[in-house]
Amino acid sequence: VSPTKTAARPTLSRERVVQRALEMADDDGLEAVTIRRLATELSVTPMALYWHFKTKDELLAGLADRVLEDVVVPEPVEEWAEDLGALLTALITAMRPHPQAAQLVMPRMMVHPTGLELTERTLARLTGAGFDPERAGAIAVQALRTVLAMVTGDPVDDSVMTAAERDDHLRHKQALISSLPADRYPTLVAHAVALTWCPADTFLGTGVDLFVAGVRSLAPDHR
Amino acid sequence: VSPTKTAARPTLSRERVVQRALEMADDDGLEAVTIRRLATELSVTPMALYWHFKTKDELLAGLADRVLEDVVVPEPVEEWAEDLGALLTALITAMRPHPQAAQLVMPRMMVHPTGLELTERTLARLTGAGFDPERAGAIAVQALRTVLAMVTGDPVDDSVMTAAERDDHLRHKQALISSLPADRYPTLVAHAVALTWCPADTFLGTGVDLFVAGVRSLAPDHR
C-alpha cells in the first residue's frame, strides 16, 4: 500500500519548522526561538527536530536562507550607483518583515545563491566604477553591514518588545532625553522626538541615500 | 575595630566583575559570559553576583559602559564633516579591542555621559551643516550603527572563534569562494581574497570615509 494513503505522513519538515521558528522570532525575538518551545508548538518531542536539523545553528541558518529566498533581485539599472541602491533596497525589503532573523543573514550571504548573486553584482558594479579589488571588497562588506544595521531592531534600544509595549517605551525614552540638562545637551534635548520616534521610511531612505552618495563621491571615476 | 583592618573586605565589586566579564567576552565571545562561569572564575557563588547586579542584563550594561569609558572624546575640528569623522574614529578606537562587548553599547548611548556627549556633538554639527532635526536624527542613528557594524566581528562570518582557528577559517572561506562557478560569479571569484582577508585598517578607514563622504554630499549647505 502506498504510504501516502494509509500511513500518517511525517508531520514535520524543514520548511514547517523554519516557518514556525520565523514566526516565533518575529513575535517574541530571536532568543525566544528554542528547540523545546518550537517542539511543543509543533506538538512533537524536542528530539524530533534533530532528525531534520543536525543542530540548532543549522536551524537558524535555515531562517536566514528563508529570508534570502524572499529577495526579489531587481532588474539592472544603467547607472552603477543607482544600481547599488536598488540592490540594497531589495535586500532591505526582504529583511524588513523579519528584523530578528535578519541578524542571521550575514554568514549565509556567501552560501545562499541569492546572497552570492547580490554580492557578485555589487562587486561587478564597484569595479566597473574604478574601485580596485581590495577597496571594492571592503565597500561590499560595508554595504551588507549597512543594510543589516538599518533593518535590525530599534534605533535607540535593542531590547525586544511587543508592539503593545512599544509606544510606552518610546514615550518613556523621550521623557528621559527631555529631562537631560539642556545646557549640557542642547541639541540633543531639542531633537528628543526625532531621535526616538523616527519614521521608518525616512530612516531607511536616509541610510541608503547616505551609502550611495558616499560610494559615488569616493569613486575613482567620479568627475 | 575598623573593618578595613580586621575583617576580610568584600572580594567582589562591580568593577572586578565587569573586568572579568569583559575579558571573557573578548576571549570566548559574549555567549560565554555566564553568571555561573563568571562566579567560579571569581571563586564565588553564582548568587554573589546578584548582590552587585540586579540581573544579568544589568551586568551586560556594565560591560557597555566600561567600553564607553575608554572613549577619548576628540578636540573639536573646525570643518564639520571632518569633526564627524573624528567622533566616529574615537568611538571605533575604544570599541575595537572589545568587538563582542561593542554590540551592547547601542542601548547605553543615551544613558552614559560619554554617549550623550558624542551624540550631542554629532547632532550639533549636523544641524549646523543645515540638516533639519528629523534628518539629523536619522543620520546620527545611522552613524552609530555604522560604527557598530564596522567594529563588530568578522566581515564574512559572525561565529566566534579563537585567534588560532582564525587562519584556517579564512583559508577555508577563500577556498569555498574560489570553488564557485566562475562563469556565474566571475567578479566574486576574482575577489575571493579581498572579501575574506581584508586588512582591518583599510576596512575601518573605508567605512568612515564612506560615511563622511556620504553625509557631506547630502548636506543642504553643500556647494
Add this chain to the structure above:
DNA sequence: ACCTGAACACCGTTCAAGT
C-alpha cells in the same frame, strides 16, 4: 525514515538563611 524517552550538563533566578 521518522519519532519518542530518559538522561546529562548546562543556564538565569528566587527565596531563605548565614555572618
Add this chain to the structure above:
DNA sequence: ACCTGAACACCGTTCAAGT
C-alpha cells in the same frame, strides 16, 4: 552589607530505543 545553599524552571544535545 555581603555572601552561601538549596531549589525551580528552563536550556541544547547524546544515546538508545521504538515503529
